[in-house]
Amino acid sequence: MxxxxxxxxxxxxxxxxxxxxxxxxxxxxxxxxxxxxxxxxxxxxxxxxxxxxxxxxxxxxxxxxxxxxxxxxxxxxxxxxxxxxxxxCAVVTHYRLKNAEDGSGIIVDPEAKLEEELIVRPxxxxxxxxxxxxxxxxxxxxxxxxxxxxxxxxxxxxxxxxxxxxxxxxxxxxxxxxxxxxxxxxxxxxxxxxxxxxxxxxxxxxxxxxxxxxxxxxxxxxxxxxxxxxxxxxxxxxxxxxxxxxxxxxxxxxxxxxxxxxxxxxxxxxxxxxxxxxxxxxxxxSDDDGLIIPPKLAPIQVVIVPIYRSDEQLDAVSEKVKPLMTELRKAGISVKYDNSDSYKPGYKFAEYELRGVPVRLAIGARDLENGTVEMARRDLKTKETVPFDGLTERIVALLDDIQKTIYQKALAFREANTFVIDTFDDFKVQIEKGGFIMAHWDGTSETEEAIKEQTKATIRCIPFEGANESGTCVYSGKPSAQRVVFARAY
Amino acid sequence: MxxxxxxxxxxxxxxxxxxxxxxxxxxxxxxxxxxxxxxxxxxxxxxxxxxxxxxxxxxxxxxxxxxxxxxxxxxxxxxxxxxxxxxxCAVVTHYRLKNAEDGSGIIVDPEAKLEEELIVRPxxxxxxxxxxxxxxxxxxxxxxxxxxxxxxxxxxxxxxxxxxxxxxxxxxxxxxxxxxxxxxxxxxxxxxxxxxxxxxxxxxxxxxxxxxxxxxxxxxxxxxxxxxxxxxxxxxxxxxxxxxxxxxxxxxxxxxxxxxxxxxxxxxxxxxxxxxxxxxxxxxxSDDDGLIIPPKLAPIQVVIVPIYRSDEQLDAVSEKVKPLMTELRKAGISVKYDNSDSYKPGYKFAEYELRGVPVRLAIGARDLENGTVEMARRDLKTKETVPFDGLTERIVALLDDIQKTIYQKALAFREANTFVIDTFDDFKVQIEKGGFIMAHWDGTSETEEAIKEQTKATIRCIPFEGANESGTCVYSGKPSAQRVVFARAY
Structure with a gap:
């Protein structure tokens, strides 16, 4: 790579x-x-x-x-x-440059000072x-x-x-x-x-x-x-x-x-x-090989890489690919055919993995004979050989599946890394391991700040859902109407 | 109005x-x-x-x-x-505000001075x-x-x-x-x-x-x-x-x-x-009544104004308009139905003229009886009563005609106000009346600046077309390879 x-x-x-x-x-x-x-x-x-x-x-x-x-x-x-x-705040104070009189270069003209400073909008x-x-x-x-x-x-x-x-x-x-x-x-x-x-x-x-x-x-x-x-x-x-x-x-x-x-x-x-x-x-x-982009946001949804050893083979693949591209585009799919000869297929595969293109098709001489194509999905890193016929419908369904699979994976990850915590000792141990902590909080800024100081965790939000479970604050022991989400944050 | x-x-x-x-x-x-x-x-x-x-x-x-x-x-x-x-150039010199120590308000923090000033990109x-x-x-x-x-x-x-x-x-x-x-x-x-x-x-x-x-x-x-x-x-x-x-x-x-x-x-x-x-x-x-927007750039291409004296009449018009709106939108036309009761039709007509909506339809009780609609075009300020049937095709054609008519009008205006001038006396007279002056120029900055100083006209461009006619400079009398476009400019 x-x-x-x-x-x-x-x-x-x-x-x-x-x-x-x-x-x-x-x-x-x-x-x-x-x-x-x-x-x-x-x-x-x-x-x-x-x-x-x-x-x-x-x-x-x-x-x-x-x-x-x-x-x-x-x-x-x-x-x-x-x-x-x-x-x-970035502050604009002057509106002109000029040549320094001593010839040392371009300077801010001190005479062009604004009456009132302007802030570049935050x-x-x-x-x-x-x-x-x-x-x-x-x-x-x-x-x-x-x-x-x-x-x-x-x-x-x-x-x-x-x-x-x-x-x-x-x-x-x-x-x-x-x-x-x-x-x-x-x-x-x-x-x-x-x-x-x-x-x-x-x-x-x-x-x-x-x-x-x-x-x-x-x-x-x-x-x-x-x-x-x-x-x-x-x-x-x-x-x-x-x-x-x-x-x-x-x-x-x-x-x-x-x-x-x-x-x-x-x-x-x-x-x-x-x-x-x-x-x-x-x-x-994304993963260690590069981006994983959900199909709905992917600039290129499908990349097609030809596998060939001669110009004739490339021409044959290109001829097969052309109507497929038209069909995919008609179906609203953005597709790229990478027939550049600067790089080998393996290099191209790695490049498109890095860039997170959801679906990769590879077509070679044997595929032409068999009426097949190799279809790889970026998210699961699986590939299979599928018939060329009906490829567009297959890809439409695959893109939909990828979109859902990526979501489900992220959801499962969040659920596996969300912890219901009831003591501050457990809280301090868990926060070092990461994840969201669902814990009771007494509603005061003092407690929020004390927890932040000791654990670097902030209250990310008081969630709309789960509002009905009352309990006692994980830090102060005072009453709490619902659990809130604690985490370290970007 | x-x-x-x-x-x-x-x-x-x-x-x-x-x-x-x-x-x-x-x-x-x-x-x-x-x-x-x-x-x-x-x-x-x-x-x-x-x-x-x-x-x-x-x-x-x-x-x-x-x-x-x-x-x-x-x-x-x-x-x-x-x-x-x-x-x-707008120049950013500082990156922070603070409270003035004397309590007089917010000031630029003199200690937050940038090492190198930043220019807001021109x-x-x-x-x-x-x-x-x-x-x-x-x-x-x-x-x-x-x-x-x-x-x-x-x-x-x-x-x-x-x-x-x-x-x-x-x-x-x-x-x-x-x-x-x-x-x-x-x-x-x-x-x-x-x-x-x-x-x-x-x-x-x-x-x-x-x-x-x-x-x-x-x-x-x-x-x-x-x-x-x-x-x-x-x-x-x-x-x-x-x-x-x-x-x-x-x-x-x-x-x-x-x-x-x-x-x-x-x-x-x-x-x-x-x-x-x-x-x-x-x-x-645009004209004295307001904007004239070419259909291709008009946010609203067609406005429909109902004419009514009772809620029943309004309902009847609305019912007739609904499928028309769907049909127009299918044809890629942006359409607005203004059934607000805050203003009278005459006021609305003037508003949409001001805003340059290319086509206005007015539909009243009599139109419903006759199967007609009043169709007005903004650019020529003409209106006609046309059959309701086939309205979408008519409007598609009309929008196309308006686009072309606006262009042709502007082109005719430019041609009528472009003058071939050969003496500097004529030049000075014409420039006061306005328009483009096609004149010979000797190719020097001195002549260009002298003409600008005396007439406020600049050379707008050396046109790609008309390059082959040589002559003598309208100001200096020196040789010139082609006429250039002089005008006063925004």
């Missing part, structure tokens, strides 16, 4: 880093903390975008675009919001709510259901490709409603969109729940989230949906005339999902 | 500004020079993106994503490039070529055909919605090739893609040509462009494609091993098209 990567069991972290680079998903750029998303990685992100965008539009949302820059005074208007983001609530003020006068203007695809910047000190980068790509939904109930329903609806996307497209099971006050979005009254388990047993927050209450409406004076002709503050939500999901996709499914 | 706009003949500039705002395309934000693209405007931009992206992919390009920030030293590596952009050649250095080793890595959809920032002092904004959205293609010929062919191919997009999608005829050295992209050996005429007779540069020679390859040391086993510098191109095209779309076609 041309590009070996470390095994997960040896060094999970390096396995991830090397895989992301060698499978051509992304790489570090010369700019600290900012990544380059390479064409193959970006084509997966495009599939994610398309799937999400369709769901947003089906639920009545429209796209728009708001400025990259936020005046410092705007960011400061919602107190807890600015407190949450102040430490990681998220867009403030600039959007300052706009909504002009868009909303009456209940007729509500609900306002808007999404934006954008880049955002959070000046992270320790970065990792996709998982934590100074600049990342995301979508951010920002909606405005006449009542708290409507806004809460929207918050919940969009969480469900994310969960559907994670489970049905990414084949990644998620736990839906509520964040504790400590982990809430800066400026929200409530943060809902989906949490996924990675193959090292750590949690990854895979999408959040925030009920903003009237916080931003009050900060930006966004009021509307209700049906009862009363002036009221608007209720808000925001929700976001980012290129972090690319990291989750890798960490949830 | 609810939202009257000024007439073009009264104040073309205000007509444009008001139309962009009132048709919900865009508005100014609180951030100097940065616009908000509103949902309706953004849905047109999405259609533009989709059409272009498809063409890029058909010509073998892949999308990727590169960092928003460019280290100052990188921007400075190509001398003419930095000279071209230095005066309009264009991405430098950061991309610094990446290509690692991607290109051999001729096998070429050509490298990559596009990026991104936001860029150029600190403009005088801004106008879409036409000139500090932040704008665009795509930028960046390709690398083994030979100058291949790079030149790519430069020309992508200009042709832009021209096809302008003419077939935007219904806007363009002149293809080469920029003079004065108007060339900073860092390019050659800039090709398409130029369109707006309704006030001014020119608008609608897309540019640059042959970069080996300039960026040399600045970033990007070399490859050729088939002949020689180390050579790579040849490059870049090409971009931006949200400026939204401004061009408005200025090229």
């Amino acid at each position: 041309a590009k070996a990567i470390p095994a997960r069991s040896e060094d999970y972290s390096e396995w991830y880093n090397e895989l992301v680079r060698k499978a051509d998903l992304a790489e570090n750029s010369a700019v600290r903390g900012c990544m380059v998303i390479k064409p193959y990685g970006f084509s997966i992100w495009e599939k994610m975008q398309r799937a999400l965008d369709d769901m947003f539009k089906e639920t009545g949302h429209q796209n728009a675009y708001f400025p990259l820059f936020i005046p410092k005074s705007y960011l400061s208007k919602e107190a807890s919001h600015v407190a949450g983001f102040a430490k990681e 998220t867009s609530e403030t600039v959007i709510w300052s706009t909504y003020k002009n868009w909303i006068q009456s209940y007729r203007d509500l609900p306002l259901l808007i999404n934006q695809w954008a880049n955002v910047v959070r000046w992270e000190m320790r970065t990792r490709l996709f998982l934590r980068t100074a600049e990342f790509l995301w979508q951010e939904g920002h909606t405005a409603h006449a009542t708290a109930e409507e806004a809460q329903a929207e918050t919940r609806q969009m969480l469900e969109v994310y969960a559907t996307f994670a489970e049905e497209w990414m084949a990644m099971p998620v736990i839906r729940g509520t964040k504790t006050a400590n982990e809430r979005f800066a400026g929200a009254d409530d943060t809902l989230c989906i949490e996924a388990m990675m193959q090292d047993g750590k949690a990854l927050q895979a999408g959040t949906s925030h009920f903003l209450g009237q916080n931003f409406a009050k900060a930006f004076e966004v009021q509307f005339l209700s049906k009862q002709n009363k002036l009221e503050y608007v209720w808000g939500t925001s929700w976001g999902l980012s290129t972090r999901m690319m990291g989750a996709l890798v960490m949830a499914h | 609810a939202k009257a706009i000024p007439a073009r003949s009264e104040d073309y500039s205000e007509w444009y500004n008001e139309l962009v705002r009132k048709a919900d395309l865009a508005e100014n934000s609180a951030v100097r020079g940065c616009m908000v693209i509103k949902p309706y405007g953004f849905s047109i931009w999405e259609k533009m993106q989709r059409a272009l992206d498809d063409m890029f992919k058909e010509t073998g390009h892949q999308n990727a994503y590169f960092p928003l920030f460019i280290p100052k030293s990188y921007l400075s590596k190509e001398a003419s490039h930095v000279a071209g952009f230095a005066k309009e 264009t991405s050649e430098t950061v991309i070529w610094s990446t290509y250095k690692n991607w290109i080793q051999s001729y096998r890595d070429l050509p490298l055909l990559i596009n990026q959809w991104a936001n860029v920032v150029r600190w403009e002092m005088r801004t106008r919605l879409f036409l000139r904004t500090a932040e704008f959205l665009w795509q930028e293609g960046h390709t690398a090739h083994a030979t100058a010929e291949e790079a030149q062919a790519e430069t020309r191919q992508m200009l042709e893609v832009y021209a096809t997009f302008a003419e077939e999608w935007m219904a806007m005829p363009v002149i293809r040509g080469t920029k003079t050295a004065n108007e060339r992209f900073a860092g390019a050996d050659d800039t090709l462009c398409i130029e369109a005429m707006m309704q006030d007779g001014k020119a608008l540069q609608a897309g540019t494609s640059h042959f970069l020679g080996q300039n960026f390859a040399k600045a970033f040391e990007v070399q490859f091993l050729s088939k002949q086993n020689k180390l050579e510098y790579v040849w490059g191109t870049s090409w971009g098209l931006s949200t400026r095209m939204m401004g061009a779309l408005v200025m090229a076609h």
Whole structure:
């Protein structure tokens, strides 16, 4: 194999880093903390975008675009919001470069200083709510259901490709409603969109729940989230949906005339999902040979590799493959025929395994004689010789099966690595081994922080399901209404 | 009408500004020079993106994503490039905010100063070529055909919605090739893609040509462009494609091993098209009643307005409309049924005229009796009563006719406002009246600048067509090989 990567069991972290680079998903750029998303990685992100965008539009949302820059005074208007983001803001202070007078090169022109500094958006609530003020006068203007695809910047000190980068790509939904109930329903609806996307497209099971006050979005009254388990047993927050209450409406004076002709503050939500999901996709499914991509997100679903010893053999295979390609494409399947002569079949097999192409077909001279083809599935690493006739239907069914199998495998892994724990001693032992811990918690930030300090585990969420079992806190022994999900997290 | 706009003949500039705002395309934000693209405007931009992206992919390009920030030293590596952009750079100097110690609010933390300032990309050649250095080793890595959809920032002092904004959205293609010929062919191919997009999608005829050295992209050996005429007779540069020679390859040391086993510098191109095209779309076609959008880019192609005096009548119309909507959608037509009771039909008609919906159907009780419908086309402002039967085919044909008619009208306008001029006195008279002037030019920057100073007209391009007519320069009287296009421009 041309590009070996470390095994997960040896060094999970390096396995991830090397895989992301060698499978051509992304790489570090010369700019600290900012990544380059390479064409193959970006084509997966495009599939994610398309799937999400369709769901947003089906639920009545429209796209728009708001400025990259936020005046410092705007960011400061919602107190807890600015407190949450102040430490990681990229700040624009000047608007011109010039030649240094001493000839030493290009310098920032000190005379071109901005009157007010601009923050490169870490998220867009403030600039959007300052706009909504002009868009909303009456209940007729509500609900306002808007999404934006954008880049955002959070000046992270320790970065990792996709998982934590100074600049990342995301979508951010920002909606405005006449009542708290409507806004809460929207918050919940969009969480469900994310969960559907994670489970049905990414084949990644998620736990839906509520964040504790400590982990809430800066400026929200409530943060809902989906949490996924990675193959090292750590949690990854895979999408959040925030009920903003009237916080931003009050900060930006966004009021509307209700049906009862009363002036009221608007209720808000925001929700976001980012290129972090690319990291989750890798960490949830892939193996020591490379990526495993669920068919619904695979840029290439089927690769066909010809096996030949002469130009005549290659021509014969190519002739057989051509109508198959047409048929597969008609069935909505993306297929690549790799007849390049730069590399041998074995090298190609390894390359497409590395890149996670779900189905590989190999066709040689003997297959032509027998009317067969070798069909290999990436996820289980099995292969079988199957008749050429009826191949398209077979592949359609196989892709469907692969999608489901990947999901089921991840679900079984999560279930096998989820532990119901009742004592803090057991908790401390289990957290070192990894996995999710379902434990009772007394509902206080003090306990949450003490547990975090002693175990590095955080409360990932208070799950929607399983709300009815009461007990006593694993740490304090105080009463608890339900178990919550603890884990170490990315 | 609810939202009257000024007439073009009264104040073309205000007509444009008001139309962009009132048709919900865009508005100014609180951030100097940065616009908000509103949902309706953004849905047109999405259609533009989709059409272009498809063409890029058909010509073998892949999308990727590169960092928003460019280290100052990188921007400075190509001398003419930095000279071209230095005066309009947004500069990030700090990475943190904090609470002022005197309690006066949030300030930039002076201790969080970047070692090297970062420029918010005005264009991405430098950061991309610094990446290509690692991607290109051999001729096998070429050509490298990559596009990026991104936001860029150029600190403009005088801004106008879409036409000139500090932040704008665009795509930028960046390709690398083994030979100058291949790079030149790519430069020309992508200009042709832009021209096809302008003419077939935007219904806007363009002149293809080469920029003079004065108007060339900073860092390019050659800039090709398409130029369109707006309704006030001014020119608008609608897309540019640059042959970069080996300039960026040399600045970033990007070399490859050729088939002949020689180390050579790579040849490059870049090409971009931006949200400026939204401004061009408005200025090229729209009228005093509002937008005229070519059907291929219209977010809503057909609007159906029910005419009724009772709930029974509305129900009867709705029942008739429902299967029609299904049929239209099956034919790939985007249709909206506006049965809201907040506004009267006359108000709705004006609203959809303002928003440029190409076809409007009105159906009332009498139409139901007669099996007819009133069909109005936005571009010609004509309406006719037509049979309900066969409506879908009629509308398909009508949309096609509207697309062509809009193009032909713009072409006829350009032809009527293009003048062949041979003396500088005539030139000065004509330029005040507007339009394109086809005149001979001696090929020197001095003459170009003198004409610009005296008339505010620039050379829009040296057109590919009409290259064979020689003559004498309209200003200097010196020999000239062909006429060039002069105009005042946006």
